[in-house]
Amino acid sequence: MSAPSDRRPIVVGVETDPAGRTALAWAADAAARRGVPLRPVRAEGVPTRGDRDLKVPPSWAEWNTELHRGGKQVVAEAVDFVTARHPEVEVDAVLAEGDPVWVLGEESHSATCVVLGAQRDTSRAHEVFGSASVALSLMAHAHCPVVVVPEAEHVAQEPASGPGFYVVGVDGSEHSAAAVDVAFEEATLRGAELRALYVWQPGPLRIFDDSAAQQECHRVLSETVAGRQDRYPEVNLRLELVVGHPVQALTEASARALGLVVGTRGHGGFTGMLLGSVSQGVLRYAHCPVIAVPRRT
Numbered sequence: 001m002s003a004p005s006d007r008r009p010i011v012v013g014v015e016t017d018p019a020g021r022t023a024l025a026w027a028a029d030a031a032a033r034r035g036v037p038l039r040p041v042r043a044e045g046v047p048t049r050g051d052r053d054l055k056v057p058p059s060w061a062e063w064n065t066e067l068h069r070g071g072k073q074v075v076a077e078a079v080d081f082v083t084a085r086h087p088e089v090e091v092d093a094v095l096a097e098g099d100p101v102w103v104l105g106e107e108s109h110s111a112t113c114v115v116l117g118a119q120r121d122t123s124r125a126h127e128v129f130g131s132a133s134v135a136l137s138l139m140a141h142a143h144c145p146v147v148v149v150p151e152a153e154h155v156a157q158e159p160a161s162g163p164g165f166y167v168v169g170v171d172g173s174e175h176s177a178a179a180v181d182v183a184f185e186e187a188t189l190r191g192a193e194l195r196a197l198y199v200w201q202p203g204p205l206r207i208f209d210d211s212a213a214q215q216e217c218h219r220v221l222s223e224t225v226a227g228r229q230d231r232y233p234e235v236n237l238r239l240e241l242v243v244g245h246p247v248q249a250l251t252e253a254s255a256r257a258l259g260l261v262v263g264t265r266g267h268g269g270f271t272g273m274l275l276g277s278v279s280q281g282v283l284r285y286a287h288c289p290v291i292a293v294p295r296r297t
Contacts, residue, residue: 001112001145001182008144009037009092011107012115013100013134014078016070021081023117023149026289028082028089030147033189036112037090040078043103044071044095071095101137108142113291115147118283136280139264139292145182147259149289163236165193167253168261169246169278172220175263179293180224183261184232186291192258193236196225199246217241247281254286261291 012027024040031038075093082091096103108114116135139146168183170176180196187194198221200214221239229237242249254260262279283290 001185006112007036008110008112009039010034010113010115011039011041011104011111013104013117014040014042014074014093015117016074020117020151022151023115023147024078024081025085026147026149027115028085030113030115031089032086034112037092038082039107039111040075040082040091040093041104041107042071042075042078042093042095043100044068044097068095068097100134101141104134104138105141105143108138108144108146111144113145113147114138114142115149118148118150135283139279139283142294145291145293147289147291148283150286163191163193164258165195166190166259166261167195167197167250167257169250169263169282170196170198170221170224171246171263172224173263174295175293177224177263178295179261179263179291180228182291182293184228184235186259186261187235188232190258191234193238195238195240195253195257196221197240197242197250197253199242199244199249201245202243214241246278247285250278250282251285251287254282254288254290257288259289259291260286261293264292264294 010027010031012024014024027040028038072095075095079091079093082089094107104114104116116138118135135146135148139148166183166187168176168179170180183194183196186192198217200217202210202213218239218241221241225237225239229235242253250260250262260282262282264279279292283292
């Protein structure tokens with residue numbers, strides 16, 4: 001995501017629920033590993049009916065003041081959490097006003113990455129940072145990698161029997177090449193192995209020679225990772241050609257992984273789509289944090 005000397009902060013969206021700390025913890029740990037600042041961000045949008053309860057005054061001015069008072073408390077609690085977990089990490093918290101996608105998109109211009117939590121309880125629509133719509137919109141337009149960390153689900157840690165591993169999806173596109181760069185960097189920081197997967201979907205008619213098609217897939221996979229091992233010789237790389245649907249194959253590979261790295265759009269998408277269908281699918285079903293990487297500019 002960034003060079004070792006790069007001091008761009010890791011930005012993390014902060015939720016109101018103090019129990020939803022998995023994304024904040026992931027971001028704090030990543031900032032500590034990289035030696036970069038952490039920027040917890042809370043965006044206060046326009047109040048909605050879902051924000052009203054018996055304690056909220058009816059007037060707009062008082063309502064807005066109440067929301068910002070609550071936002072300040074949320075941000076302060078996030079800072080306390082990070083400081084207790086990693087006292088050495090520099091914390092620069094932000095309470096912003098505006099749509100969360102816009103606020104975090106602006107932050108992405110100067111960030112190492114933007115981290116969001118993924119709530120499995122879709123009924124909690126008011127948790128704007130945990131909603132799939134915010135994550136998908138941000139992933140489509142961010143200027144840096146976006147990390148989506150599942151809450152109250154499996155978030156892999158290094159197993160006692162081995163170093164752990166990352167998974168990266170490869171399809172030969174510029175987006176997947178950028179994802180491979182990020183995957184090597186993350187694996188190096190964690191002392192982890194790296195599994196590079198090319199998922200091949202045979203055509204319905206099976207007219208062409210399967211062996212020739214698979215050889216072409218292997219060629220694309222090898223060329224995409226070529227040169228990276230010279231820069232990251234400490235990473236144990238495994239090249240894998242898997243037959244099946246990309247979302248299913250990558251989801252299965254993500255079990256017990258430290259992270260799943262994908263491009264925001266690959267050869268499987270269509271021009272004009274906000275986000276590749278594979279990226280959307282793994283965001284919903286992956287068993288570990290998903291790191292979505294935009295094309296290099």
